[in-house]
Amino acid sequence: MRRIAVVLALVLALSGLTALTAPLAHAACRQPAGPGAPLPAAAGQEPLINRLGLRRVWELTKGRGVTVSVVDSGVDARHPKLAGAVEPPVDFRATLAGGGFEQARGTGDDCENHGTPIAGIIAGRAADDERVLGVAPEARIAPVRFDGSLAQAPTEMIAAAIRAGADRGGVLNLSFAVGVNEPAIEKAVQYAVDRDVVVVAAAGNEGRSQPGLTWYPAAYDGVLAVAGVDAAGRPAPESNRGAWVDIAAPGEGLTAPSSGGEGFVAVKGTSFATAVVSGVAALVRARFPDMPADEVVRRIESTAVSPSGGRDERTGAGIVDPYLAVTAETAGAAVAPQAGETPAGAIRVAPVPQVPPLLTPGEATAAAVAAILLACASVATVAGLSARGIAARRERRGRDGPAYRPVGPVPGRRLS
Numbered sequence: 001m002r003r004i005a006v007v008l009a010l011v012l013a014l015s016g017l018t019a020l021t022a023p024l025a026h027a028a029c030r031q032p033a034g035p036g037a038p039l040p041a042a043a044g045q046e047p048l049i050n051r052l053g054l055r056r057v058w059e060l061t062k063g064r065g066v067t068v069s070v071v072d073s074g075v076d077a078r079h080p081k082l083a084g085a086v087e088p089p090v091d092f093r094a095t096l097a098g099g100g101f102e103q104a105r106g107t108g109d110d111c112e113n114h115g116t117p118i119a120g121i122i123a124g125r126a127a128d129d130e131r132v133l134g135v136a137p138e139a140r141i142a143p144v145r146f147d148g149s150l151a152q153a154p155t156e157m158i159a160a161a162i163r164a165g166a167d168r169g170g171v172l173n174l175s176f177a178v179g180v181n182e183p184a185i186e187k188a189v190q191y192a193v194d195r196d197v198v199v200v201a202a203a204g205n206e207g208r209s210q211p212g213l214t215w216y217p218a219a220y221d222g223v224l225a226v227a228g229v230d231a232a233g234r235p236a237p238e239s240n241r242g243a244w245v246d247i248a249a250p251g252e253g254l255t256a257p258s259s260g261g262e263g264f265v266a267v268k269g270t271s272f273a274t275a276v277v278s279g280v281a282a283l284v285r286a287r288f289p290d291m292p293a294d295e296v297v298r299r300i301e302s303t304a305v306s307p308s309g310g311r312d313e314r315t316g317a318g319i320v321d322p323y324l325a326v327t328a329e330t331a332g333a334a335v336a337p338q339a340g341e342t343p344a345g346a347i348r349v350a351p352v353p354q355v356p357p358l359l360t361p362g363e364a365t366a367a368a369v370a371a372i373l374l375a376c377a378s379v380a381t382v383a384g385l386s387a388r389g390i391a392a393r394r395e396r397r398g399r400d401g402p403a404y405r406p407v408g409p410v411p412g413r414r415l416s
Contacts, residue, residue: 029111035260039131046132046255047231048121048276054135057322063136063282065289068122069165069197070173072115074145077108078261079116081124081132086141087168092161093147094154101157103164106145110259115143117256117267118175121275122282124257132255132264135279135322136286142168150176159188162217166192166199170285170293173278174223175271177204177215177240186220193222198281198293202270203227203240211241219244224281224297227315228252228273233307235314239270246297247304248315249276280322287326303328 049055067087077086089106110116119141124134144165146153158178162185165172172192178185192199201218203225218225225244228236228251235241236251251273258265277300284296291299303325306318 029109036258036263036265038263039129039255043131045130048135048250048254049133051231051250052135052276052320053323054133057283057326058137060326061136061283061287063123063139063279063286066136066171066282066285067140067142067169068136068171068173068278068282069142069144069169070115070119070122070175071144071161071165072118072146072173072175073112073150074106074108074110074115074259075119075141075143076110076116076259076261077143079120079257079259080127080262081120081134081257082116082141083125083127085123085125085139086119086143089143089145090164090168091145091147092153092157092164094152094157099154101154101160103160106143107147108143109145113259113265114175114271115145116259117265118173118271118275119143120257121254121267121272122173122279132257135276136282139171139279139282139286140169144168155182155184158182159184162188163191166195166197169197171198171200171278171281173274174199174201174217175274177202177206177218177270179206179210179213179215181214181216181219185217189217189220189223193293196293198278198285198296199223200274200278200281201225202274203242203245205236205238205240205269207236207238207240213240214242214244215240222294222297224277224300225316226270226274226277228270229307229315229319233319235307236270239273239314241313243313245313246316247277247301247320248318249273249280249320251276277320280320280325283322284325299328300325 074089074091075082075086077083077089089108091104091106092101093104094101120132120134122134123136123139123141124132125137126133142165144161146157146161150158159182162172162174166188189199199217199222201223203218204215205228206213206215217223219242223246225246227241227245227248228239229248230236230252231250235248239248239251251270252268254267254272255264256267256272257263280300281296284299285291288296300320301317303321304316304318305321306312307315311317
């Protein structure tokens with residue numbers, strides 16, 4: 001059985017995940033990862049919530065009834081943000097004999113502190129603090145865990161884990177990237193697609209070191225390949241690019257639950273951008289429970305907001321827009337449009353209503369003259385007020401210092 005000998009770039013290795021505290025011991029892990037830090041009292045709401053307009057979306061759907069399979073390093077269900085949200089875990093571990101593997105009952109550990117933040121971004125609950133929430137806070141998580149290093153895992157074990165994930169959920173999150181096309185993994189992904197599962201995979205973070213390469217499973221047909229953007233919506237320099245990239249999502253400056261049963265970590269990378277899109281897929285599947293997976297994928301892509309005004313290799317169709325994804329009226333079957341029709345997968349825009357004029361031509365002229373006279377009087381008044389206001393502000397500035405004082409980062413919260 002052929003192992004992945006070339007670069008198997010599990011995104012967690014390059015994702016820039018940053019613990020907010022030093023790791024603490026975990027008895028079941030050879031390389032322990034401890035709990036993160038509590039949110040500071042002064043910390044505000046996770047910016048992702050406003051950036052994606054999630055509170056508007058949650059008035060329509062929160063992902064209830066949808067299970068997202070997370071094939072990763074495990075999910076620590078002890079965290080309050082994930083309490084009651086996690087299905088019993090399944091583990092895969094390599095055996096010493098002949099490069100084989102075995103499936104076993106899951107331990108619930110997350111030694112790499114990677115799968116737990118991903119699960120939290122997808123489906124984190126409010127618990128007793130609504131400042132950090134998952135994109136789909138009523139979805140469920142089904143963990144499929146690799147025990148040990150994924151880089152050393154047999155190819156067939158990775159494929160088996162993908163198939164197990166496909167059997168457990170309607171959305172499949174694959175936050176890892178393989179630098180070679182492995183037929184066994186491709187068949188496993190096709191198995192998921194054939195089972196009407198929405199497959200979401202990370203583009204990977206090798207854009208600076210290995211530009212121009214194609215990464216899998218993101219590049220397989222039927223998979224939503226997710227690139228990362230920063231807080232300003234600019235493509236992350238490390239995010240891989242290519243014609244196979246389908247969509248982008250925020251992948252920097254994110255706060256997520258930590259393994260170890262408590263606390264939070266700052267995370268960065270396409271792994272976590274992928275979790276954002278998986279959460280959006282859960283929202284769409286909950287909103288449209290009878291919608292086939294390929295239509296869910298088409299809906300998410302067709303409602304994305306493109307920074308460049310069109311499709312490109314850095315962000316694909318654009319940055320994911322959860323509100324449009326669950327509200328836009330989109331075309332159905334992918335057929336060639338007739339003259340005057342909306343292309344399949346595009347957003348239908350309602351025509352501008354034709355409203356009769358409220359004023360006759362003579363009345364409109366009179367109103368325009370009156371508006372000009374009123375504007376002239378207003379300018380004179382505002383000019384006088386502005387002069388007095390400027391003088392007053394200068395006087396206050398002399399007593400109290402600058403009128404604007406920049407606010408620094410919240411103490412104890414390092415997001416990068």
